[in-house]
Amino acid sequence: MLALALALILAASPAAADDGTAANAIGNASAGIIQPITVEVIEDLQFGTLAVGPDTGGTMTVDPASGTTSYSGGLVGVCGTGGCQAHPAVFGVTGEPGRRYRVDAPTSAVAQPVTGNGPSLPVSDLRIAIASLPGPDPVGRLDAAGKDRFLLGGTLQVTAGSAPGFYRADVSVVVTYD
């Protein structure tokens, strides 16, 4: 923002102060106008295809930064090569080049059965990873083209004996200029 020094100076002649003395000046109005920031889902967070034992539950974690998966308890991944591999969600951000933005996302969600009669499955430790500004804060910076991406991972908890089915959780993600 530019500041402007402006004074209309009406100076009379040294000898007399006459009516009709005039002056003019040009002030300024200024504004910084930027394009809105938008976010789109490129890929959903996918926990893949899992199997859980009848007596022991477990967890599965998708790390957003590395994309690696890890399992605990009686939960195992049974995905073959059919495109059901687990991976973080990928979001694309578009806005004003060079500007920082902040991602607000919940830290937990609940997956509900879309098919079958299974129980609700908690999803915890939802975390954001932003390549442009790695770090604990969910803050990124748009590149020269006004674009960036961030990833979302988390941990799915599956109770023992959960019924087979397709489970889904909705997670609202909000992106704002920082």
Next chain:
Amino acid sequence: MQTPVALRFGVFAVPTTGFREVTASGAITGAGIFSLDDSGVGPARFIVEYDRGNNGRRRIDLTIEVVLSGPAVLTQGGVTVRLSRYQTDLPGYGLVQAGQVLRIEIPNCVTRVCSRSFNLGGRLDVDRSFGGGLVEIPIPVDAVVVSTR
């Protein structure tokens, strides 16, 4: 003398069409925009200054007329802005039209230089089709001394 400043609408995002209005007292309103930061937003400050040209101390009652130019429209890339609804903190001139004469009284001037300052607010309408940037709209101001009694 105070430091005069520009009329500052701040930094904001505009999806397509919106406006922001800054009053002479600094109140901010708007629609269709998303503000990033309201710090630094405020009205312009103008100073009308009269220099009698000598160090005489004879009392002078000054009347000065000030005219603001017509509303400005500026297109910059995919952004078109229009400045309107001038408003001041001068008594009797809360909302002024472009081209309207503002009569400013400076009574009892007994120094070489006498001045009167006022704030100027306005409304900025924005139409954005693409891009953005810093826009600056000139506000030409004319002043004339009409009475020095």
